Amino acid sequence: MKNVLVIKSSISGDNGKSNQLIAHLLAEGAAAAVSVTEIDLNLNPVAHLAMDEIASWMTPPADRTAEQQALAAVSDDLIAKVAAADAVIIGVPMYNFALPSQLKALLDRLARAGVTFKYTEQGPVGLLQDKPVVFALARGGIYANGPADSQVPFLKTFFNFIGLTQLHFVYAEGLNMGPETAESALNSAQAELKEIAKTLFA
Numbered sequence: 001m002k003n004v005l006v007i008k009s010s011i012s013g014d015n016g017k018s019n020q021l022i023a024h025l026l027a028e029g030a031a032a033a034v035s036v037t038e039i040d041l042n043l044n045p046v047a048h049l050a051m052d053e054i055a056s057w058m059t060p061p062a063d064r065t066a067e068q069q070a071l072a073a074v075s076d077d078l079i080a081k082v083a084a085a086d087a088v089i090i091g092v093p094m095y096n097f098a099l100p101s102q103l104k105a106l107l108d109r110l111a112r113a114g115v116t117f118k119y120t121e122q123g124p125v126g127l128l129q130d131k132p133v134v135f136a137l138a139r140g141g142i143y144a145n146g147p148a149d150s151q152v153p154f155l156k157t158f159f160n161f162i163g164l165t166q167l168h169f170v171y172a173e174g175l176n177m178g179p180e181t182a183e184s185a186l187n188s189a190q191a192e193l194k195e196i197a198k199t200l201f202a
């Protein structure tokens with residue numbers, strides 16, 4: 001049985017195009033034996049990272065106060081979910097030329113020195129076991145491979161840093177550029193997801 005972790009960050013719920021692409025990918029895998037764990041950041045947001053939470057990470061578990069235990073549990077739980085997954089699927093809307101801040105807040109919990117990365121004399125080393133990560137990117141305009149795409153370069157750097165290198169970026173772009181452009185973008189993204197599903201759920 002494959003464990004798949006789904007992370008949604010659209011503020012539009014079922015109308016969110018990134019969420020619809022995730023649903024399409026999961027439907028492609030419906031016939032496979034897949035256990036899905038879902039985090040919907042629109043329904044269950046993670047707070048902005050603050051120093052008291054970082055301090056809880058730096059405090060040895062046995063020495064943590066009750067408050068620090070609760071704070072550290074936020075990141076511990078998210079890292080455990082990523083570690084337990086055979087594959088991760090992430091919805092990435094573009095909001096104001098960037099990741100949704102909801103998603104950034106979650107990623108801030110995944111970068112933990114000594115847990116998901118460490119520094120060596122040769123540079124940083126990711127500590128998570130590598131696994132496929134599929135990003136469903138939904139955008140009103142068109143940015144792929146251009147200088148205004150702040151999302152994909154950041155996501156590559158971030159996920160490589162924690163040890164995840166099998167990254168698949170599926171773009172649905174031009175969604176606000178008229179119904180024909182939107183339909184064509186969604187169709188081609190769905191076709192790409194269909195191909196990815198063949199190996200992701202195998």
Ligand SMILES: Cc1cc2nc3c(=O)[nH]c(=O)nc-3n(C[C@H](O)[C@H](O)[C@H](O)COP(=O)(O)O)c2cc1C
Nearest residue numbers: 010016017018019093094095096097138139140141
């Ligand atoms: C607050 C907000 C900001 C947006 N900013 C951008 C943007 O900077 N560039 C862009 O191409 N589209 C932008 N859009 C359009 C979204 O990228 C598009 O609606 C996409 O479908 C969002 O993903 P979702 O449907 O999964 O939420 C924005 C939409 C919203 C609601």
